[in-house]
Amino acid sequence: MRTRVGIIGAGPAGLYLSHLLHRSGIESVVLERRDRDYCERRQRAGIVEHGVAEALIAAGVGTRMEREGFRHEGIELRFGGQARRIDFTALTGRSVRLYPQTEIVRDLIARRIADDGRLLFEAEASAIEGAETDRPRIHFTHDGTEQVLECDYVVACDGFHGIGRASLPSDVVRTFEKVYPFGWLGILADVPPSCDELIYAHHPRGFALHSMRSESVSRLYLQVPNGTDAADWSDEQIWDELSARFALRSGGWELKRGPITDKSVTPMRSFVTEPMRHGRLFLAGDSAHIVPPTGAKGLNLAMNDVMLLAEALVAEDRRGTTELLDAYSDTALRRIWRAMHFSFWMTTLLHTLPEDDAFDQRLRLSHLEHIAASPAAATHLAENYTGIPRI
Ligand code: FAD
Ligand code: DHB
Secondary structure, rough: EOEEEEEOOOOOOHHHHHHHHHHHHOEEEEOOOOOOHHHHOOOOEEEEOHHHHHHHHOOOOOHHHHOEEEEEEEEEEEEEEEEEEEHHHHOOOOOOOEEOOOHHHHHHEEEEEEEEOOEEEOOOEEEEEEOOOOEEEEEEEOOOEEEEEEHHHHHHHHOOOOOOOOOOOOOOOOOEEEEEEEEEEEEOOOHHHHOOEEEEEEOOOOEEEEEEEEOOOOEEEEEEEEEOOOHOOOHHHHHHHHHHHHOOOOOOOOOHHHHOEEEEEEOOOOEEEOOEOOOOOEEEEHHOOOHHHOOOOOOHHHHHHHHHHHHHHHHHHHHHHHOOHHHHHHHHHHHHHHHHHHHHHHHHOOOOOOOOHHHHHHHHHHHHHHHHHHHHHHHHHHHHOOOOOOO
């Protein structure tokens, strides 16, 4: 099998790249080891940055997001028993969309299929060969047979546990990592959200986040210690803990409870690979970098990476120039490191650390108070959260 761009992974990065290339007349093949149903159901991110939402709309894959997604013009910070709103639109003129990653993936898969895109499910890539040549090859297994995909370029959009990053020679790659001593216990519940905008709550018992999936489905998260097994938490314990962390001193706000339909623990990590390229092999999205989810940046970074790559591959295709491809890693890494800092900052601002003492707790409350009271401090949060247009 032969194609111009071989893409490993049908997450948001691989699917969107394949769609953008198709719009510019460049053919690609996407290899995905899971089945379609699994890809469409995997619960992950929920927030789409302003610029990414506009790009999806401009690329013709934002129709359902515009119709069914929700525009959020701010978030609530809850700490010290008080609720304080950060008004993104007043501070930056921008907003975000609440539109689940599952729906983005569904829209992109449907569109690739409608456009006769070559998207192979249950096709697992096992090796990438010849990245330093002008004919790189991907070895993969599909329908029980071993096959080879010959390409001009390979883009690994295969997530944190894929083969792309491992295929870069160890002497050219540098990695940077931070592991946090906590994770998130995330639930999906069949109950209308108890709020109109997301609530990021800091509490001495730990962080909690109230998000949503629709008018009838809520998504909530609790900070839990590393090593926590979701099965050890009963539904009642989860609701009690959430209610305690969201409680307002004045009362007058109640967390609605309902049947929990999904429960899982996500570990927290910051991770960056440099460079994101070797020869004709490029990395994009989680295959190259991971952020803790507190800043809602993982999905957005993945989409930003492939927008840069698509533009660079189109320039090479149309004009034979590799300038943008050569600049890809450095250009992408500027945004990635900004998101690394922001996600780390939001995480340490809002979570409690096992080693925290009373001094640390007071500092954190003072910092939160400053963000809530000072437009200058709030603008730092708002412009990073909604997405910095050009970096
Ligand atoms: P992925 O979505 O991981 O897609 C990679 C694809 O490659 C997968 O479909 C995988 O099956 C496929 N693949 C892997 N190896 C191979 C192979 N050898 N051959 C073929 N296919 C392969 N971000 C947020 O902003 N907010 C959140 O709340 C949030 N929650 C998350 C929860 C979890 C459990 C995880 C893992 C991530 C979460 N993220 C969150 C991060 C966000 O979802 C990711 O940043 C986003 O999915 C990145 O997209 P991607 O396309 O780069 O990678
Ligand atoms: C969601 C997840 C996040 O990490 C976040 O910061 C905001 C929303 C979500 O899953 O909806």
